[in-house]
Amino acid sequence: MCRLKKICFVVLMLGLYYSCANKSGEKKQNTPAEPEPEQQQPNIVFILSDDQSWTDYGFMGDENIETPRLDQFAAESLTFQKSYVPTPLCSPSLATIITGLYPKDHGILGNDKVYDRSGNRKKNRAEAYKPVISAFEKQTTLPDLLKEKDYLSFQTGKWWHGNHKIGGFDYGMTHGNPNEGGRHGDFGLQIGRKGLDTINSYLNLAAKEKKPFFLWYAPFLPHQPHTPPQRLLDKYLKKTDSEFVAKYWAMCEWFDETCGELFDMFDEKGLTENTLFVYVCDNGWVQEPNKNTYVKTSKRAPYDLGIRTPIMYKWKGKITPKMDNETITSSIDMVPTVLDILGIDKPKNLPGVSVLNEKALKKRKGIFGEVYAHDFDTIENSMLYNMAIFPPYKIIVPDPVRKKDEVVQLFNIEEDPFEKNNIAEANPDIVKDLKEKIKVFRTE
Numbered sequence: 001m002c003r004l005k006k007i008c009f010v011v012l013m014l015g016l017y018y019s020c021a022n023k024s025g026e027k028k029q030n031t032p033a034e035p036e037p038e039q040q041q042p043n044i045v046f047i048l049s050d051d052q053s054w055t056d057y058g059f060m061g062d063e064n065i066e067t068p069r070l071d072q073f074a075a076e077s078l079t080f081q082k083s084y085v086p087t088p089l090c091s092p093s094l095a096t097i098i099t100g101l102y103p104k105d106h107g108i109l110g111n112d113k114v115y116d117r118s119g120n121r122k123k124n125r126a127e128a129y130k131p132v133i134s135a136f137e138k139q140t141t142l143p144d145l146l147k148e149k150d151y152l153s154f155q156t157g158k159w160w161h162g163n164h165k166i167g168g169f170d171y172g173m174t175h176g177n178p179n180e181g182g183r184h185g186d187f188g189l190q191i192g193r194k195g196l197d198t199i200n201s202y203l204n205l206a207a208k209e210k211k212p213f214f215l216w217y218a219p220f221l222p223h224q225p226h227t228p229p230q231r232l233l234d235k236y237l238k239k240t241d242s243e244f245v246a247k248y249w250a251m252c253e254w255f256d257e258t259c260g261e262l263f264d265m266f267d268e269k270g271l272t273e274n275t276l277f278v279y280v281c282d283n284g285w286v287q288e289p290n291k292n293t294y295v296k297t298s299k300r301a302p303y304d305l306g307i308r309t310p311i312m313y314k315w316k317g318k319i320t321p322k323m324d325n326e327t328i329t330s331s332i333d334m335v336p337t338v339l340d341i342l343g344i345d346k347p348k349n350l351p352g353v354s355v356l357n358e359k360a361l362k363k364r365k366g367i368f369g370e371v372y373a374h375d376f377d378t379i380e381n382s383m384l385y386n387m388a389i390f391p392p393y394k395i396i397v398p399d400p401v402r403k404k405d406e407v408v409q410l411f412n413i414e415e416d417p418f419e420k421n422n423i424a425e426a427n428p429d430i431v432k433d434l435k436e437k438i439k440v441f442r443t444e
Contacts, residue, residue, distance in 0.1 A: 042212065042274050042315060046097065046214075046215070046217065046278050046334070047217050047218075047262070047279045048158065048219075048281065050158055050220060050282055051284070054305070057071065058070075058071040059071040065253060066256070067252065067256040069260035069263065074310065076321050077314035078313045078319050078324070079312045079321075079322065079323050082308070084329075085330070086330060086331065087307065088284060088302070088306030089110060089283055090160065090283060091160040091184070092111075093283050095107075095108035095139075098143075098167055099140070100350045100352050101350065102351060105349070106136065110376035112125055112374065113125075113131075122178070136166060137162075143169050145347075146342075148344055151212050152213040153170050153214040154169060154199070154213060154216065155169040155174060156215070157188050157216065157219045159218065160184045162182075164176070172216075175187065191219050191220075192220070199265065218282075219255065222252045222254065222255050223251075226247035232253055233250045235250065236250045242289040272316060275315070275316075276313065277312075278311070278312065280309055280312075281309040283306060284308065286305050302369065302387050303419050304413065304419060309331075311355075313337065332351055335352065336352045337355050337356060367389050370385070371383075371386075373402075384402055388434045388441070390437070392414040395431060396408065410422060410431055410434070
């Protein structure tokens with residue numbers, strides 16, 4: 001009977017969402033001051049773009065794509081321009097953002113578990129992925145940790161890992177039922193593309209409950225399908241001869257507009273000053289000009305066009321804005337930073353550090369990356385590349401079995417940010433040192 005009540009509640013919430021959607025068309029360390037005992041804990045918002053290169057923002061130097069709201073956000077934030085996600089594929093990247101763990105530790109290596117492609121592929125794929133979701137449910141996520149401070153957690157947008165409750169969210173748009181089209185967000189993918197009514201409802205609920213909240217805003221933008229509003233497409237068709245590129249550029253601005261709508265909503269509700277906003281992109285994308293796909297050195301690739309992203313932290317009056325073009329940070333740092341702000345002890349298994357702790361950032365000399373097969377099995381059977389980023393150097397080590405015809409690549413990413421010049425052969429000592437660091441990382 002209890003299970004029946006839960007099912008009814010989920011159905012009711014989905015009904016409310018569709019109602020809204022149809023109506024809308026949807027020290028000098030940079031450490032914030034300790035909150036006073038009577039002060040409300042800050043709300044937390046994670047904003048995630050989906051398939052966007054680190055170059056594709058006005059504040060990152062792009063001269064074609066207009067992103068005025070994110071440009072303003074960057075100016076008001078502690079903005080790390082040379083940051084990374086550890087893997088260039090959405091499902092494992094999202095799992096890292098919500099857990100603070102590298103893929104090798106949270107177990108989500110790719111987008112699908114290896115499955116039988118004969119017969120009913122959709123059913124076979126869903127069945128193969130079930131144990132992955134069951135294993136991921138045992139991980140401790142940021143929403144789980146925030147329960148210590150009585151936070152409500154809301155999920156909207158991209159979410160690969162079954163029902164939103166698998167991630168510890170109290171409420172969410174993603175049901176995750178493969179029999180009803182659940183795979184990587186289902187109903188959640190409508191947020192942003194069809195308005196923000198559901199977020200408005202969640203904010204009203206938090207106000208009614210008088211509780212701080214964590215909001216996951218991960219719209220399916222600028223991800224394919226590239227179907228921007230005609231007004232934006234017309235604008236960018238004047239800037240390029242490629243319709244494919246114009247559509248992608250227009251999608252980037254459309255995403256920027258939805259971020260502006262979100263910021264305006266928080267302003268109107270008087271929530272901005274007591275909210276920590278964090279921005280990251282899940283993985284890179286460079287649009288092929290002559291066909292509807294990505295350049296192979298971007299998404300799913302070990303290069304910076306696949307894994308580099310700006311990461312930004314804004315808490316008005318608490319975090320000092322700064323445009324940092326030197327410090328390397330990672331999405332593994334997002335959870336520890338939130339925990340630091342809230343005074344929650346960081347679990348010992350988290351490899352990241354609080355970006356507000358300048359001493360810890362300087363002590364850490366580098367970060368790591370991993371690329372696995374889209375359809376993954378075990379770590380050993382699915383590994384494609386390991387990366388180590390220890391400025392100014394970045395090494396890409398191909399798997400000796402699955403990528404046996406490829407060579408080790410070493411780049412000076414400060415002098416060569418687009419990784420055109422492989423200097424591995426001329427620097428054997430650096431290669432040896434970084435490969436040893438990867439070996440230790442793999443066994444930790």
